[in-house]
Amino acid sequence: MYQQHFGLQTLPFALTPNTGFFFGLAPHVEALQVLQVALQSGEGFIKVTGEVGTGKTLICRKLLNELPDSFVCAYLPNPYLNPMELRLAVAEELGIATADVHDQLQLTGLIQQQLLNLAADGKQIVLVLDEAQALPDESLEALRLFTNLETEQRKLVQVVLFGQPELDQRLAQDNLRQLRQRITFSYQLRPLTLNEVAAYVRHRLAVSGYQGQPLFHPAEAKLLFKGSRGIPRLINVLAHKALMLSFGEGLSCVNHKHVRAAIKDTEDASQISQTWLWGLLLMALTLAGGAMLWRGLL
Template sequence: MYLQHFRLTESPFSLTPNTGFFFGLAPHIEALQVLQAALQTGEGFIKVTGEVGTGKTLICRKLINELPERFRCAYVPNPYLTPAELRWAVAMELGVEYSKEVDQQQLTQLIQHKLVENAAAGLTTVLVLDEAQALPDDSLEALRLFTNLETESRKLLQVVLFGQPELDERLAQDKFRQLRQRITFSYKLRPLTAQEAKGYINHRLNVAGYQGRPLFSGRESQLIARASRGIPRLINILSHKALMLSYGEGDDRVRVRHVKGAINDTEDASLHIHPAVLAGFAALLGVLTIAIVWSVTGI
């Protein structure tokens, strides 16, 4: 691939959320600060929403990795679960011991006993759900009932919801007013500015081992920021494809034409460029992709 060509030690623009590439972008730092402050209060629900690709899962993993020792975390990455499945998932994450014959009422009691046990040991239990917009209605209600578990002085369980804007739309419905009133802290992730996008691109290249003059100038970074609408996932995709095109031409840096070729090849990115102008770059990108697959898989 282009790693050796640009003297990189690893892929700088992988789509897999990797906290090793975490960059102190203002919206991400602000979201973490809200989450950390909210968890210190020990009350209710906490919610973080943002468009697809804005970094919710990365923030989620960063939060979990940095929780102080006094916290016990149950993490549910795919909450498209029935109420019963949600209880099983929570019980498993909390390390609750149960037999196969246990029914749902008994399972709920076992979970409550575990929460009481954690609290008695001075531990705060946190349930973190990613992609929370996928929770069925009945499971959202079951989640609210979980937070009814409390002592006289504190909640036994805090819930952190990460979700797309559809989660806000669902919670705005009247039938979810009880749950909505329990959301004590919330944060909405915004897209990156052009300057933040430039810093983000350079940071990921540096973490991946790049040393030398910038591979992306201010103009190329601005084009990527504009075409991606400031969404980190799209910035990754466009930067990766631009590097592929630059490598395919044997160039030592990314040019505007490479960025435009990457934009033309990405459905969710656009500068309203006529496709015919960039057809050659799209073809080159396709050839490079096939070549990379061959080199990796040997097929």
Template sequence: MYKAHFCLRELPFGITPDTSFFFACSNYQAALNTLLIATNNGEGFIKITGEVGTGKTMLCRKFMSTLDDSFVTAYIPNPSLEPRPLMLAVADELEIVLEKDVDQHHLMKSINLRLLKLAEQGKKVVLCLDEAQALPLESLEALRLLTNLETEKRKLLQIVLFGQPELNLKLQNNTIRQLKQRITFEYDIAPLTKDDMAFYISHRLNVAGFTGSRLFTHGALRRLYRASGGIPRLVNILAHKSLMAAYGKGRQQVGPANVRVAVKDTFSSKPHSWFWRLLGGSAFFFLFIDMAVDYFK
């Protein structure tokens, strides 16, 4: 691979959520601050949304690692579960030992007792659910009922929902309007700006051990931003492939031609020619064709 070629300790653009690479630009730092303020205030529900690839899982893990010892965290990465399996997953995360084939009443009672015991120890419990847009409506309602558990002073459980924008649409459903009212803090993660993307790339290279002055040329960064739209996951994929292309050519710097090779090899990258930017995608393309056909009839 290209690590030795570019004097790197590790690969800088992996797509796994390694918190050592967390990039604290204004957007992500604001989201993290929202989470920390809300949980320290003891809020019941907190919501973080963002498009696919904007770094929600990375933010979630960074948030959990930032909390001090007064917090107990539970993490469910794939919550597309019906209410009972979801409650069993919560119990497992809270290290609750259950009897085989426990009924719903005793399951909820066990969770409540565990939360009370942790509260007596001065602990705050935070449950983080990634990909929350996949939660069935019945499971969202079960989570709302779970947050009814409280002492006279505070909630026994705080829940953070991390999800794609589809989560917002799901929360519009009238059957879970009570849950929507309980979301007191929320933040929407936007893609990186062009300047932030340049700093993001530099940051990840530095963390990976790069000590040179500039590895990606200005032209490479411009092409990379056009193709990725500032979506961190796409930036990582394209930057990684660009480094491979430069290495394959024996180059010490990544140029626009190397990024072009990476874009051609990446199905999910954004169309970047002037024609597609002008037409704005396939919908406008077919509209353009229909207009042309009508004109020449």
């Protein structure tokens, strides 16, 4: 690919969430801070929502990597599960043997006993669900019932929900109001600003080992921002394609043409209008005409 051409050790704009590329941008740091404070409180549901590609899974993995040893985590990356499947997945994450389990009542009892055992050992249990907007209503209700399990001092389990904005729409339903009332902390991820996009691109290139002159100048970073709408996943797609085009021409940096071609080739990117070119041309003609008139007057 273009790694050797640009002096890179790894691909800087891969789509797989990699905590090694985590960058302390304001929305991501704030989300992590909310999660950490919420988990220390020890109660209720915690919710993080954001548009597709804004970094929810990366934050989720960062959180899991940084949980103190006092936490036991059950992580469900694909929660499109009915209540029985959900309970089985939680049980397996908590190390419970489920081969001889015959019904939900028995399974719930085993989970409760394991939670009590872990709490007796001084552990805090957190259930983390990615793509939570995919949970069926009955499974969301099953989650709420999990948080009913408690000792006299505290809840036995906390639940962290990562989801797209559709999750908020789901929770707005009247039949889910009991769960909605138990959400004690929430955070909504926003897209990156222009300055954050430029810093994000520089950071990922630096982590990948790049040490030369800027590959994306301010004008190209602005195009990336417009085409991606500040969404990190789209930034990665566009920057990767632009670097491929630059490499294909044997150039040492990315130019306008490369970013525009990347945007045009990417289905979900915001297509850049060409009308600004006509505005520049009209301005140039006006200035030229004014200069000619001034010289005529002289």
